[in-house]
Each structure stands twice: as C-alpha cells, then as structure tokens.
Amino acid sequence: METVISVLASEPASMSRGRVFGAYLAEARSECVRYMRAPAFMLPIMLFPGLFYLVFGVLMVKSEGADAARYLLASYGVFGVMSPGLFGFGVSLALERDGGLLTFKRALPMPPGAYLLGKMLMAMCAAAVVILLLLALSRLAHVALLPTQAGALLLTGVLGVLPFCALGMFIGTVFKGQGAPGMLQLIYLPMSFLSGLWFPLPMLPKFLQQIAPIWPSYHLDKIAMAAVGLNNEPLLPHVLVLLGFAVGFLLLATRRLRRYG
Numbered sequence: 001m002e003t004v005i006s007v008l009a010s011e012p013a014s015m016s017r018g019r020v021f022g023a024y025l026a027e028a029r030s031e032c033v034r035y036m037r038a039p040a041f042m043l044p045i046m047l048f049p050g051l052f053y054l055v056f057g058v059l060m061v062k063s064e065g066a067d068a069a070r071y072l073l074a075s076y077g078v079f080g081v082m083s084p085g086l087f088g089f090g091v092s093l094a095l096e097r098d099g100g101l102l103t104f105k106r107a108l109p110m111p112p113g114a115y116l117l118g119k120m121l122m123a124m125c126a127a128a129v130v131i132l133l134l135l136a137l138s139r140l141a142h143v144a145l146l147p148t149q150a151g152a153l154l155l156t157g158v159l160g161v162l163p164f165c166a167l168g169m170f171i172g173t174v175f176k177g178q179g180a181p182g183m184l185q186l187i188y189l190p191m192s193f194l195s196g197l198w199f200p201l202p203m204l205p206k207f208l209q210q211i212a213p214i215w216p217s218y219h220l221d222k223i224a225m226a227a228v229g230l231n232n233e234p235l236l237p238h239v240l241v242l243l244g245f246a247v248g249f250l251l252l253a254t255r256r257l258r259r260y261g
Contacts, residue, residue, distance in 0.1 A: 045083045073134055075198075077157055084126035089169055097177070124158050135150055156227050157224075167187070
C-alpha cells in the first residue's frame with residue numbers, strides 16, 4: 001500500500017499545499033479538456049452504450065414492460081462505465097508511454113499523483129455522462145425511478161469506473177500503444193458477456209454462471225441492480241470485491257510504472 005500512497009500522494013517538498021492543490025486541479029482540467037478535443041476517441045465510448053440501450057432496452061422490450069427496461073438500464077449502465085476506465089485510461093496511458101509524454105510529465109515540477117488522478121477524474125466524468133444519457137433514454141421506455149434510485153445509479157457508475165481504471169492502467173503498463181486497444185477489447189467484450197450484462201445469467205450455460213463472480217463487472221452489476229430496485233441481497237461483499245480488485249491492480253500497475261516507466 002505504501003507504493004500506491006507514494007505514487008498518488010507524494011509531492012515536492014518545496015511546494016506549498018495551495019500549489020500542490022493547484023497542480024492537481026490543473027492536471028485534472030487539462031486531462032478533461034484534452035479528451036474533449038478528441039471526440040473521435042471519446043464519443044464512441046460515451047454514446048455506444050446509449051445506442052445499445054435505445055435499441056435493446058427501449059425499442060425491443062416495450063412488450064416486456066418497464067421492469068425489463070429497468071433491468072437493461074442497470075446492466076447497460078455497467079457496460080457503459082467500464083469503457084472509460086479501460087480505454088480512456090488504459091489506451092491513453094500506453095500511447096503516452098510510447099510517445100514519451102509520461103517521461104516528460106515526470107520531469108515537470110508537479111506531484112506525481114496528479115497525472116493518475118487527472119485521468120481517474122476524466123474517466124469518472126465520462127462515466128457520469130454515460131449514466132445520465134441512459135437515464136434520459138429510460139424515460140422513453142417509461143422507466144419510473146425515484147430520485148434516490150437515479151442518484152444511486154449515478155453514484156454507482158461514477159465510483160464503479162475506478163476498478164476498471166486500475167485494470168486499464170495495468171494493461172497500459174504491460175502493452176504498447178498499438179497492442180493495448182486489441183488486448184482491452186479481448187477483456188472488455190468477453191467480460192461483459194460472461195457477467196450477464198447482455199443476457200441474464202440464467203440464460204447462460206451452468207458453468208458460465210458459476211464463474212461469473214470472478215469478473216468485477218458481475219459485482220458492479222449487482223450493485224447497479226440494487227440501485228434501481230431489482231436486487232435485495234447484501235451489497236457489502238460486492239463492494240469489498242471491487243475494492244480489492246481496484247487496489248490489487250493499482251498496486252501492480254504502480255509497481256510496473258516504477259520499474260519500467
């Protein structure tokens with residue numbers, strides 16, 4: 001845990017707290033602005049989940065009732081928030097390592113953790129946009145959510161992206177810029193399918209149902225289902241699994257960054 005703290009919280013001794021906070025804020029702002037200026041990269045990440053939900057959750061399940069649309073709202077919400085963490089964090093980190101930008105960032109008089117926290121904030125903002133878009137589309141399917149349920153789903157998406165940021169960060173430290181997108185696709189799509197995000201788990205073969213809990217998306221889906229009122233089981237085990245997943249991959253990624261840059 002000391003490795004994570006040293007990477008995320010260390011700062012030059014000569015910088016005051018105000019300057020340190022300003023450095024974190026400036027880096028977070030620059031990350032968000034940089035991705036807003038790359039719509040070809042960010043728009044698919046944020047709009048594809050909404051398009052899928054419009055087709056499968058609004059148009060094709062009208063005869064199934066509001067509960068089916070509510071179910072798909074939660075599952076496609078999880079599918080949507082995975083993408084900013086995996087691709088927005090992992091691919092960009094791999095490309096920036098290849099291009100030497102990460103080395104340049106390390107040479108700047110700024111807290112080392114500002115770079116990573118800026119990317120995490122960018123991913124959280126993108127996840128919030130995904131959930132808000134899905135909530136707006138759910139009105140077309142006459143999904144009636146209480147304000148507390150909509151807020152819980154939004155919070156689930158904003159915080160739930162962090163374990164996938166950690167996984168994306170690890171992939172970005174292992175693979176080069178050209179290989180990272182393909183590897184992340186090989187993780188993203190099978191994980192979504194095997195977690196029951198596209199089809200309810202009872203529709204999958206028995207052995208696939210048994211291994212579903214190994215995927216972090218499975219546990220985030222359970223929390224999202226509870227947010228929209230479709231799951232009454234205890235949520236603490238799912239939260240602990242996601243927390244352990246995030247910390248574990250963050251430790252692995254920061255260790256690789258220290259060794260290989």
